[in-house]
Amino acid sequence: MQTQDDDFPYTSDDPSLTPIEDNDAILSLTSEQLDDIKGALRLVVGSTLTGRDALSKRVRQMQAGQESVKPESIIIDENETSGDQLKFLLLGILFEIPDLFQRGLVTTEQVSIKVYGLISKILSPFTRSWIFSPAKGQVDIFTARGERVVDYLVMRGRIEEQNSRLILQQEAIDNLVNDVVETVIQKIDVQKIIQEEGLGMAGGMTDEFREQSSNVDSILEQKLRSIFHKRVPSQSDTSPNNSAEGG
Amino acid sequence: MESTITKRIESGKHPTLDRSPRPAGFFSRSEAFIIDLVILFVAQLVGSAFIQAILRFFKLTGLVTYIKTILESSTNQIITGTVLLTLLVIAYYTFFWTLVGFTPGKAILGLKVVRKNGAKLSFGRSLLRFFSYWISAIPLFLGYFWVLWDPKRQGWHDKIAGTQVMYIPKNPSK
Numbered sequence A: 001m002q003t004q005d006d007d008f009p010y011t012s013d014d015p016s017l018t019p020i021e022d023n024d025a026i027l028s029l030t031s032e033q034l035d036d037i038k039g040a041l042r043l044v045v046g047s048t049l050t051g052r053d054a055l056s057k058r059v060r061q062m063q064a065g066q067e068s069v070k071p072e073s074i075i076i077d078e079n080e081t082s083g084d085q086l087k088f089l090l091l092g093i094l095f096e097i098p099d100l101f102q103r104g105l106v107t108t109e110q111v112s113i114k115v116y117g118l119i120s121k122i123l124s125p126f127t128r129s130w131i132f133s134p135a136k137g138q139v140d141i142f143t144a145r146g147e148r149v150v151d152y153l154v155m156r157g158r159i160e161e162q163n164s165r166l167i168l169q170q171e172a173i174d175n176l177v178n179d180v181v182e183t184v185i186q187k188i189d190v191q192k193i194i195q196e197e198g199l200g201m202a203g204g205m206t207d208e209f210r211e212q213s214s215n216v217d218s219i220l221e222q223k224l225r226s227i228f229h230k231r232v233p234s235q236s237d238t239s240p241n242n243s244a245e246g247g
Numbered sequence B: 001m002e003s004t005i006t007k008r009i010e011s012g013k014h015p016t017l018d019r020s021p022r023p024a025g026f027f028s029r030s031e032a033f034i035i036d037l038v039i040l041f042v043a044q045l046v047g048s049a050f051i052q053a054i055l056r057f058f059k060l061t062g063l064v065t066y067i068k069t070i071l072e073s074s075t076n077q078i079i080t081g082t083v084l085l086t087l088l089v090i091a092y093y094t095f096f097w098t099l100v101g102f103t104p105g106k107a108i109l110g111l112k113v114v115r116k117n118g119a120k121l122s123f124g125r126s127l128l129r130f131f132s133y134w135i136s137a138i139p140l141f142l143g144y145f146w147v148l149w150d151p152k153r154q155g156w157h158d159k160i161a162g163t164q165v166m167y168i169p170k171n172p173s174k
Helices: A031-064 A082-127 A133-186 A190-200 A205-228 B004-011 B026-057 B061-071 B074-099 B104-109 B123-137 B142-149 B156-161
Strands: B111-115 B163-167
Touching: A031 A133, A205 B026, A205 B104, A205 B142, B026 B074, B026 B104, B026 B111, B026 B142, B074 B123, B104 B111, B123 B142, B123 B156, B142 B156, B156 B163
Parallel strands: none
Antiparallel strands: B111 B163
16 A cells, blocks of 8 residues: 555655655656756746746836826716726726735735634644644654755745756857857958858849839839929939049 | 840840949839848847847846946936947948948848949948938938939938949949
8 A cells, every 4th residue: 555655756854855766657758858858848937937027127117117197187088988988897807907816815825824823723722632642743744844845846946947047048148159150250251251242142033123123213213203294314314434423 | 935034134124234333213222221220120139139148148247237327317228228229320331331332231132332433432431421311311301202303313311422322233344
């Protein structure tokens, strides 16, 4: 028969609470696979945390410069329909939910503490009596173990949060450094490369794109000139080599 | 079967592939301008991410906090950000105009900024052209639309700086 101790993967004597290896597991994962899973989890958690931080920061910045509208400054439209009122009702509920949720959490916490205190008080004559004394030691052990496990999980969460953030930063930095090094090594002769790239763009799809654009140029000007009855400029008007140098 | 481009090249109708350089029109120039704006926007995002990554890598995030403390008010921070962004834009345009005569946006459209004698722009002239952009923009961008009317297809900024935007001829050396 399995006891509760057997089900629980941590030894009570080990301060580091190392998980017990399950040698009988049918579906076992290699340490590399486990690392991959943890790495992927860290990436997901890191992205989420970094994204959330950036979003929160941005939202706070936006809200910092904004003044809240006061109720006395609201002018109610006389022609406000029931549809409008329904819309405002829904908006009101939507914006009230976070406050309600927050208040609910606080209330729940306070009630839980009070209930726990009350039950402890009611049960104290029994828990302190000699009848309960044989089981008291076992309960204390379980309680201590529970606290240790919770502490361990909280600490694990803290560590993994930092790991997740670090892995994301590391990834981004690695990519950036690689890109920069690659660019610097491969494109030392910037001027030559840019010139060649610029002229080289005359091939393929860009030709079609340029042609279309220049056609639109001509059409636009023709339309405009037909409106204002202006003459179409000749090649000699427009060539830079045929013009005097400007200042 | 011959493509339309090949036919146009042979007939000499394609302005960008034509041997003789011709001034570029309003639409091509506008497209190039928009592409440059997009490139600048992306460059700004990538640049700031890169700086942040460097600062984090060397654990210098405190430096940013310190600078923010020095700048104190958000107004000062906005002014500093605007100045830095303006410097980036100036550097982008003057660098490309002086070095090769075209920005990446203009390169995509096959355009080149040259002096009236066909020479490349000096740094001073590039700066003058850049600041003349603002003069063209003040009267409801009339200086830009001037390209549509002008027989030489010059905007006000071109006239002030003595420049022209030309279609890049295909393989001009040949």
